[in-house]
Amino acid sequence: MVACYRTEGEHLDALAQQLKETPGEHRLIRADVTDADDVERVADEAQSTYRTIHGLVHNAGVISQVPFGELTSQEWYRVVDTSLTAAYLMVNRTLPLMTAGSSVVAIGSRAATVGIPQRAHYTAAKAGLVGLVRSLAKELGPQGIRVNVVSPGTIETEEAARDSSEQRREYVERHSRIVALRRYGRSEEVADAVIFLLSDRSSYITGETLHVDGGI
Numbered sequence: 001m002v003a004c005y006r007t008e009g010e011h012l013d014a015l016a017q018q019l020k021e022t023p024g025e026h027r028l029i030r031a032d033v034t035d036a037d038d039v040e041r042v043a044d045e046a047q048s049t050y051r052t053i054h055g056l057v058h059n060a061g062v063i064s065q066v067p068f069g070e071l072t073s074q075e076w077y078r079v080v081d082t083s084l085t086a087a088y089l090m091v092n093r094t095l096p097l098m099t100a101g102s103s104v105v106a107i108g109s110r111a112a113t114v115g116i117p118q119r120a121h122y123t124a125a126k127a128g129l130v131g132l133v134r135s136l137a138k139e140l141g142p143q144g145i146r147v148n149v150v151s152p153g154t155i156e157t158e159e160a161a162r163d164s165s166e167q168r169r170e171y172v173e174r175h176s177r178i179v180a181l182r183r184y185g186r187s188e189e190v191a192d193a194v195i196f197l198l199s200d201r202s203s204y205i206t207g208e209t210l211h212v213d214g215g216i
Helices: 010-021 036-050 073-097 120-143 166-178 187-198
Strands: 002-005 027-030 053-058 098-107 146-152 209-212
Touching: 002 010, 002 036, 010 027, 027 036, 036 073, 053 073, 053 187, 073 098, 073 120, 098 120, 098 187, 120 146, 146 187, 187 209
Parallel strands: 002 027, 053 098, 098 146, 146 209
Antiparallel strands: none
C-alpha cells in the first residue's frame, strides 16, 4: 500500500504503526494531492514499488461553513480543489498503472444530494465528484476498470466522541431522530464499504454511489 498524508498528528502515528504491523510492502508519503508535482511523486512511488495499481482510494477533503455571500474565491478553490480537482489529478496520473480489475473509490458525502446551508462550496465539490465518477465509470468500463463513490452520512470520530458539551448532546439527539438507525455511523463501517468496492466481490458494480448514512 502507498498512503499519503498532508498534515501530521496522532492519527498519522497510528497509521504508520498499523502499516508496520501489516504484512507486505508499504509506503507512507507526505503529499498535497492538490499539487500536480506531489501527485506525480506519489504515483512514481507506487509504480516503482508495485508496477500496477489494483485499487485507488481518494479520501482527501476539507470542509468549512461560510455564508455564500461571504464565501471568498480562495476558500472556494481550497475546498473544491481538495475534493474534486485532486481526484482528477490522482486518477489521471495513475490511470496508466491500472489494468482490468482495478477499482477506484472516491469518498463523497450525503451533502451532494441533500445540500447544506453555508456549505455550497463543499456540496458543489462532492456533487461534482459524483459526476466525475459516473463519467469515468462509462469511459473506463470497457477496460475493466471500475469507479464508484462511498457517500458517508454523519460519522462519529474519536475527537467528537470526547466532546461532552451540552451543544453536542443536543446535536446528537436531533440527528438521531432523522436517521433510521438512530445513531451515528462508525469509521470502520465506511472502511468496510470501501473495501467491498475495492474487492472482486463488487466486480459487477461501477458508476454507483454507496450511501453509508444509516438511512437518511
